[in-house]
Amino acid sequence: MVSRRIYADRTEQSFESAEERRAQGKAYRKELPIEELGRYVRSDRDPVAILKKQDETRLPDLVPLRHERMSASPFTFYRGSARLMAFDLAQQPNTGQQVVACGDAHISNFGFFASPERRLVFDLNDFDEAAPGPWEWDVRRMVASVVLGAKDANYSDEDVQHLAQQTAHAYRIAIRGLSQQSALERYYQSIDEQLIVDRLDASSLPAFQKVAAKARRRTSVQAVTKMTELDENGRLQFREDAPVLTHLIDAPARDLRKLYREYLASASPDIRLLLEKYRLIDGARRVVGVGSVGTRCYVVLLQDAVGQPLVLQIKEAVTSVVTEFNKPNASTPDTLQRREHNGKRVVDHQRILQAVSDPFLGWGSAGGHDFYIRQFRDMKGSIDLSKLNARGFEEYVTGCGLLLARAHSQSPALHWIAGYLTKGAKFDKAMTRWSMAYAEQVDEDYKRFVA
Known part of the structure; x- marks a missing residue:
């Protein structure tokens, strides 16, 4: 040999x-x-x-x-x-x-x-x-x-x-x-x-x-309890709390749905399959932090077939100051x-x-801006x-x-x-x-x- x-x-x-x-x-x-x-x-x-x-x-x-x-x-x-x-x-x-x-x-x-x-x-x-x-x-x-x-x-x-x-x-x-x-x-x-x-x-x-x-105790379930309410039809939605939490309408709302679809494409296969069991039911702009204030930051509310909620956070990503x-x-x-x-x-x-x-990490773009996505308050x-x-x-x-x-x-x-x-x-x-x-x-x- x-x-x-x-x-x-x-x-x-x-x-x-x-x-x-x-x-x-x-x-x-x-x-x-x-x-x-x-x-x-x-x-x-x-x-x-x-x-x-x-x-x-x-x-x-x-x-x-x-x-x-x-x-x-x-x-x-x-x-x-x-x-x-x-x-x-x-x-x-x-x-x-x-x-x-x-x-x-x-x-x-x-x-x-x-x-x-x-x-x-x-x-x-x-x-x-x-x-x-x-x-x-x-x-x-x-x-x-x-x-x-x-x-x-x-x-x-x-x-x-x-x-x-x-x-x-x-x-x-x-x-x-x-x-x-x-x-x-x-x-x-x-x-x-x-x-x-x-x-x-x-x-x-x-x-x-x-x-x-x-x-x-800081989980999606806790976040939903604090941040949501039922609308006149009994459907779950984010509670308006301007300027910290405000709903999106028209073009921004459409951009958010497009962004969510792009995020799904970037997520790992197991998370993508998991999220197919949820539907997107609401979205809102949410102000966070100190340095991030003024950037485009959102939360989206998802619900599975048995009514259990999941909240994801969407944050704008701009060029790093290091770069x-x-x-x-x-x-x-x-x-x-x-x-x-x-x-x-x-x-x-x-x-x-x-x-x-976080296994839910992913990214997407909408309205000419880049974003990354993660779980919201997952035991943070x-x-x-x-x-x-x-x-x-x-x-x-x-x-x-x-x-x-x-x-x-x-x-x-x-x-x-x-x-x-x-x-x-x-x-x-x-x-x-x-x-x-x-x-x-x-x-x-x-x-x-x-x-």
Whole structure:
């Protein structure tokens, strides 16, 4: 018998081991010392003009509400100003290594949701801005949000710095640890409710258990109870609650039905078959969040043959602020095609970054706009940071650092980043120093925005 070998193709011939990539990252510390990442580079820009650029594509009647919600505090302003920060991040020094980035990894964008197996998991939960970009952008947005969130909760300056440094520390340690695992181990790794309970300090446990219990109750059935009523003919419909929940008529209503049909075509075969057992009975515009206010967001009400409801959420997807300001290079993951459907972009990158994702994810277009679709309130829950004690806050932000590292570990740049990051706390201190400086910038921008 003649033996045969499968010879490496060109791609495999350029394949580098984890050790080689870590060595490259370590060597790059001489090109860009880690301490340099802590230097905040100011730029001459008009923060209000950068943010108002987004208003041009938003629903005019909702723009004042967007401004009102962003004006509540410097932290809420920060949450709604991802575009402004992306502009600023593009001016900062970075290592040139890019990953599939969340694009909006602030600490309020982590939370509980249900896995397809109905486990309660904790992970990143907002991917409107997800796209390939520098890994430092996500870390800086996360650590700066810790600073602003802790200031919002009236922590001392010493405690704020400690919390920021612990967040960066958690990310660094996790990246270095994940680099020692196999790709498959990293892919399957997730944090569920039990894992959180096992590592929590006793004083923090009640706050997390309360949120978990509330998340389990947040289902389509609960949403229907709160958001619907019977019309004069006894049919279920959404309850009008302007401006938060308003019905659609004429062309927008027709667009929504067209969008739903496109969504069905994009859904996985099992979900498509499942949804054939439902009929679409109502739809409405629903205002959500802070940064998303003014984008086209809807909910649709479905009902099966025995009268059981299901609510899906439809969110407009526009070009990511990461894509807008990032300059791709040879390290940029090839996950974003030119002129790609933005709804598909959100779905694809959510599936990469999350350990488990909503099986109902899909996308479609209507009225010249791209959208993505998911379940509405499927056991979703977020932590009220103001209700946490100091120990609980630290455990929470540490978890956020771990989860961001797990998300970044799905990208090829992992081993390079792990090599670049030292065993010592240089990176932790650099991120803290940068984030403290950027928090001052946010305070200034917030005052100009409110004025």
